[in-house]
Amino acid sequence: MTSSILKVENLQKRFGGLTATDDVSLTVEPGEIHALIGPNGAGKTTLISQLFGELAHDAGHISLNGQKIDSLPTPDRVARGLARTFQITCLLPDYTALQNVSIACQVQKGHSFHFLASARRDTDLREEAAVLLRRVGLEERAGELVANLAHGERKQLELAVALATRPRLLLLDEPMAGLGHVESQQMVDLLLSLKGQFSMLLVEHDMDAVFALADRISVLVYGRIIATGSADEIRSNADVKTAYLGEGDELC
Numbered sequence: 518m519t520s521s522i523l524k525v526e527n528l529q530k531r532f533g534g535l536t537a538t539d540d541v542s543l544t545v546e547p548g549e550i551h552a553l554i555g556p557n558g559a560g561k562t563t564l565i566s567q568l569f570g571e572l573a574h575d576a577g578h579i580s581l582n583g584q585k586i587d588s589l590p591t592p593d594r595v596a597r598g599l600a601r602t603f604q605i606t607c608l609l610p611d612y613t614a615l616q617n618v619s620i621a622c623q624v625q626k627g628h629s630f631h632f633l634a635s636a637r638r639d640t641d642l643r644e645e646a647a648v649l650l651r652r653v654g655l656e657e658r659a660g661e662l663v664a665n666l667a668h669g670e671r672k673q674l675e676l677a678v679a680l681a682t683r684p685r686l687l688l689l690d691e692p693m694a695g696l697g698h699v700e701s702q703q704m705v706d707l708l709l710s711l712k713g714q715f716s717m718l719l720v721e722h723d724m725d726a727v728f729a730l731a732d733r734i735s736v737l738v739y740g741r742i743i744a745t746g747s748a749d750e751i752r753s754n755a756d757v758k759t760a761y762l763g764e765g766d767e768l769c
């Protein structure tokens with residue numbers, strides 16, 4: 518039996534009187550895309566931030582590749598194979614697409630940010646970054662400043678930056694947010710092209726994308742997971758229909 522890439526056990530996060538994640542347990546298996554869906558304010562981003570070490574949890578445990586990472590700061594989690602993308606992209610706007618990925622490659626190699634100037638010169642880094650840009654379909658925009666990229670291109674670039682850290686598990690926080698229909702389909706195709714090479718925990722509101730991508734889906738409502746299963750199991754789950762969509766709506 519293979520062991521889970523990610524194992525979350527009874528995780529909890531309180532903000533004052535509000536329990537944002539409440540006894541959350543889930544796994545992500547090797548090569549799996551596990552989607553996390555739920556209404557606004559359900560606690561999805563809070564959970565991702567706990568996993569990435571940006572928010573400390575009040576109870577529970579997180580294991581990555583069989584090792585507990587509860588007390589590790591974010592850089593140590595990245596070094597162990599965790600990467601995340603953000604709902605609102607987190608890139609360097611005055612640098613080109615290629616430079617953004619080069620810098621991420623450089624950081625992955627253990628250098629710090631005061632090596633920015635040399636990042637522009639280093640051929641090896643540029644080549645590595647160019648490969649990653651090609652992988653996300655941005656090779657023709659390599660020399661463009663981030664500030665001039667379209668929203669969808671920034672999402673693609675953020676994925677390339679995440680891949681530069683050589684992750685085993687990608688935490689994807691709404692990769693389709695703000696994308697039009699065509700761009701969303703392109704992002705689905707891109708994630709499908711990466712499927713199997715990386716494990717992914719995918720937070721997403723776009724249900725077409727979720728059903729196209731996910732091996733398993735967990736539904737979070739008021740901080741609690743109310744169901745986990747295949748797309749068909751989730752579509753037909755009465756609790757999910759009621760709690761997530763309201764009586765009479767269809768999960769389509």
Ligand SMILES: Nc1ncnc2c1ncn2[C@@H]1O[C@H](COP(=O)(O)OP(=O)(O)OP(=O)(O)O)[C@@H](O)[C@H]1O
Binds near residue numbers: 564
């Ligand atoms: N730093 C914070 N301090 C206090 N409350 C917070 C904080 N961050 C999140 N919350 C609250 O925790 C709950 C969960 O928020 P979270 O952003 O995790 O939900 P979400 O499922 O990601 O929502 P959305 O789908 O709208 O992005 C919300 O009620 C939110 O207002």
